[in-house]
Amino acid sequence: MYAVVLLVCCSWVALLCPSVQAYENLALKKPAWQSSTDISGYTEAERAVDGRYTDLSVLGGQCAASGRGQTAEWRVDLGGVKYIHHVFIQYATGNEVWDENNFWTTFFLGTSVYISNTTNKEDGVLCFRDTIYTPATIPNPVNITCPYLGRYVIYYNNRTHPPYPEGYSEYAYTVLCEVEVYGCPTPERYGENCSLLCPENCNCDVIGNTCVECVSGYKGHLCYEECDDHTYGLECNNSCGKCSAGVKCDHVTGSCQNGCIVGMYGDRCDKECDNKTYGLDCRESCGNCSNGEPCHHVNGNCQFGCDDGVFGLKCITVCPTGRYGANCAKTCGPNCQGCNRLNGVCEFGCHPEWTGSYCEKRSFTIIWNDRGDETHLIG
Ligand SMILES: *[C@@H]1O[C@H](CO)[C@@H](O)[C@H](O)[C@H]1NC(C)=O
Ligand SMILES: *[C@@H]1O[C@H](CO)[C@@H](O)[C@H](O)[C@H]1NC(C)=O
Ligand SMILES: *[C@@H]1O[C@H](CO)[C@@H](O)[C@H](O)[C@H]1NC(C)=O
Ligand SMILES: *[C@@H]1O[C@H](CO)[C@@H](O)[C@H](O)[C@H]1NC(C)=O
Ligand SMILES: *[C@@H]1O[C@H](CO)[C@@H](O)[C@H](O)[C@H]1NC(C)=O
Ligand SMILES: *[C@@H]1O[C@H](CO)[C@@H](O)[C@H](O)[C@H]1NC(C)=O
Ligand SMILES: *[C@@H]1O[C@H](CO)[C@@H](O)[C@H](O)[C@H]1NC(C)=O
Numbered sequence: 001m002y003a004v005v006l007l008v009c010c011s012w013v014a015l016l017c018p019s020v021q022a023y024e025n026l027a028l029k030k031p032a033w034q035s036s037t038d039i040s041g042y043t044e045a046e047r048a049v050d051g052r053y054t055d056l057s058v059l060g061g062q063c064a065a066s067g068r069g070q071t072a073e074w075r076v077d078l079g080g081v082k083y084i085h086h087v088f089i090q091y092a093t094g095n096e097v098w099d100e101n102n103f104w105t106t107f108f109l110g111t112s113v114y115i116s117n118t119t120n121k122e123d124g125v126l127c128f129r130d131t132i133y134t135p136a137t138i139p140n141p142v143n144i145t146c147p148y149l150g151r152y153v154i155y156y157n158n159r160t161h162p163p164y165p166e167g168y169s170e171y172a173y174t175v176l177c178e179v180e181v182y183g184c185p186t187p188e189r190y191g192e193n194c195s196l197l198c199p200e201n202c203n204c205d206v207i208g209n210t211c212v213e214c215v216s217g218y219k220g221h222l223c224y225e226e227c228d229d230h231t232y233g234l235e236c237n238n239s240c241g242k243c244s245a246g247v248k249c250d251h252v253t254g255s256c257q258n259g260c261i262v263g264m265y266g267d268r269c270d271k272e273c274d275n276k277t278y279g280l281d282c283r284e285s286c287g288n289c290s291n292g293e294p295c296h297h298v299n300g301n302c303q304f305g306c307d308d309g310v311f312g313l314k315c316i317t318v319c320p321t322g323r324y325g326a327n328c329a330k331t332c333g334p335n336c337q338g339c340n341r342l343n344g345v346c347e348f349g350c351h352p353e354w355t356g357s358y359c360e361k362r363s364f365t366i367i368w369n370d371r372g373d374e375t376h377l378i379g
Helices: 002-012 045-049
Strands: 032-034 071-091 112-116 125-129 142-158 175-184 202-204 211-214 364-368 374-378
Touching: 032 045, 045 071, 045 175, 071 112, 125 142, 142 175
Parallel strands: none
Antiparallel strands: 032 071, 071 142, 071 175, 112 125, 112 142, 202 211, 364 374
């Protein structure tokens, strides 16, 4: 209840709530990765998030360093999508004065920083790419303002498009003594100094003071409203399927709590029974509709009549004696003792004196006369 009151109060004062939090280093001791690691054994990726950067020599045990390559990449996983405000990077200096004569400037030039929700930088946003610095002007450490929501902070450098600008190293390396990612530790806090409280079902703009978009299942200016009946998902853009008894679907996922109406299936009841099934939970099997067509997903009726040997709306009743073919529309031959219901073949025999598959021909009767000759009589 308290939380609700607080949220309502915040909404009335343009979302400005008393600040209880400040930016924190969200990267501290979080899992880190780099594209390769120098063989020394002192430069694993985690060393850039160990909180220590008093020794800025590469092998001092406080820096992450890759092997040489055309590209070099390092990243930290914040463990979830967070509001990031800025990224602080302390590059190696070899514990020497950072000026144009410092050996390490050449490796830092051309750096990029991305924020992404996946481990792939291309899925995220580019916050910074150095195209202007020279060994004389590149700062170290540096603060990169990067006000985005994201999970991975990715440091990237490349030496892929020679000739390189003056002062650039020939190969790319990560030589990061510390990367600190400052942002708000809890997802509902955002804005400068995390002083704003984002409405519960909203994704807020990190620097602005507005609700940028509602999370899935909510709508309205501050996202307090659940999607209306029969809509769900992001921006309530999806229509519910056909839940049983007109029950409203879950406003976030669209799933139907109590199953589907007759003829529909799937978690969201948005699929008609298929694979020649119909009825409640698609538990019934269609009869033999003509040409193998599926039956109606609700009532099981065949739309275009029946296949050979069956009749009725659902095409499940077999032909009565004396009938055969599609919809049992054909009559067995007049001299047939009941025919095959599929093809009309008189498989149970013919009336006397008739023969042929359909008993359509007169049979021979062979009569022996007393001379031993045969007399053929027809019919
Ligand atoms: C990360 O995901 C959130 C939604 O969870 C989205 O608002 C944000 O823009 C995404 N960040 C990036 C960098 O794609
Ligand atoms: C980086 O930003 C933080 C907070 O705004 C500030 O305290 C710090 O002095 C800045 N560092 C540099 C190197 O600009
Ligand atoms: C780094 O790659 C970009 C393209 O992604 C290219 O424009 C740039 O010149 C490359 N830098 C170097 C130093 O190779
Ligand atoms: C954020 O904190 C800084 C330093 O404490 C302060 O100067 C600034 O006014 C604060 N900003 C807001 C919006 O509270
Ligand atoms: C929701 O629908 C509107 C209007 O058709 C469209 O502009 C918007 O891009 C859709 N949003 C999503 C998340 O699909
Ligand atoms: C029909 O078959 C497809 C593929 O085998 C399957 O994914 C689907 O669930 C089946 N439909 C029903 C109603 O069982
Ligand atoms: C329906 O068709 C199948 C396959 O063609 C067949 O095996 C089955 O006997 C038929 N059922 C009836 C009642 O004719």
